[in-house]
Amino acid sequence: MKKNKMAHQKSLKKRILGYAVITFFSLFMASIMLTLPLRWLNPFTTTFIIQEIIADKKIIPLDWVPYENIAKTLPIAIVASEDQKFPEHFGFDFDSLYKALTENREQTRGASTISQQLVKNLYLWPGRSLLRKGLEAYFTILIEVFLPKRRILEIYLNVVEFAPGVYGVGAASRKLFARSPAQISAYQAALLAAVLPNPKRMSAAAPSSYVLNRAAQIQNAVRSLGGVAYLKNL
Numbered sequence: 238m239k240k241n242k243m244a245h246q247k248s249l250k251k252r253i254l255g256y257a258v259i260t261f262f263s264l265f266m267a268s269i270m271l272t273l274p275l276r277w278l279n280p281f282t283t284t285f286i287i288q289e290i291i292a293d294k295k296i297i298p299l300d301w302v303p304y305e306n307i308a309k310t311l312p313i314a315i316v317a318s319e320d321q322k323f324p325e326h327f328g329f330d331f332d333s334l335y336k337a338l339t340e341n342r343e344q345t346r347g348a349s350t351i352s353q354q355l356v357k358n359l360y361l362w363p364g365r366s367l368l369r370k371g372l373e374a375y376f377t378i379l380i381e382v383f384l385p386k387r388r389i390l391e392i393y394l395n396v397v398e399f400a401p402g403v404y405g406v407g408a409a410s411r412k413l414f415a416r417s418p419a420q421i422s423a424y425q426a427a428l429l430a431a432v433l434p435n436p437k438r439m440s441a442a443a444p445s446s447y448v449l450n451r452a453a454q455i456q457n458a459v460r461s462l463g464g465v466a467y468l469k470n471l
Contacts (some may be wrong), residue, residue: 271360272379276388280451283396286404293402300407300417304391307406311391311418312390313428316468317458318451319433320351323390324438326470328352328381329374352377362402387471398436413442423459425451 257264279301286297304312316323322330333348349357358378380389399409406429410418414425421429428441431451437446 243328260434268376268379269383272376273383275392276384280359280392280396283404284361284379285358285398286396288362289402295402297402297404299395299405300411301395302405302407303403304394306389307337307391308421309425309468310423310426311394311406311421311429313459313462313465313468314430314455315351315390315394316424317434317462318427318430318455321458321462322353324386324389326350328377339421350377351393352381352389354397355389356380358393358396378389385471390468391470395435399441401437403436423456424452427455427459430455 251387265295269313280299281296286299290297320330322332328350329352330348330350352374357363358375369421385394395405395407398404399406400413403409403412406418406421409429410416410421410425413429414421425441428448431442431444431448432439439445441448444452
């Protein structure tokens with residue numbers, strides 16, 4: 238009787254372990270299928286867009302613009318503003334993270350890289366839970382492994398929100414400045430980069446004094462990095 242019970246328990250443990258391995262492998266393969274195809278295929282939507290579609294009951298298409306058709310002023314403005322170490326890091330800027338964790342609360346800064354922000358926009362939801370941060374870190378590693386830096390930046394420029402309900406540089410350049418993405422000036426690019434922390438409250442088309450000051454800082458940062466040449470090897 239005791240032997241039968243022990244055998245049953247051993248068999249149960251093996252089944253549980255088998256189910257756990259299958260579940261882990263299935264989730265791992267699913268995460269690869271969500272990231273690897275982005276090397277060649279453009280995403281047709283994001284979780285942030287889906288949330289807005291559900292809330293506002295309106296269609297929000299992505300007006301996709303290839304990287305080579307975007308004025309070179311915009312990628313460098315975004316990098317200068319959001320993630321100056323983008324060309325060289327592997328998804329995480331640990332120096333900025335350390336500064337964000339050690340400075341006082343009144344001066345708390347963001348430490349998310351462009352890769353992390355892309356992951357959040359594509360797959361996740363707003364918030365600061367440990368689950369969301371864990372998923373963000375995991376998917377950030379995957380896109381850094383599977384996607385070239387230029388592709389990461391191209392996707393980010395095409396899915397990030399630049400104004401309420403305005404996603405991607407294609408829609409933003411036409412709706413905010415009445416021009417094509419290829420015609421965005423250095424100043425307009427700085428304005429678009431300046432509103433990224435909160436595009437629902439800040440406007441690139443009708444900039445506040447804060448946005449104007451921030452845009453000027455971004456233009457100075459672009460010059461400090463060496464201008465568009467900083468991204469020539471992406």
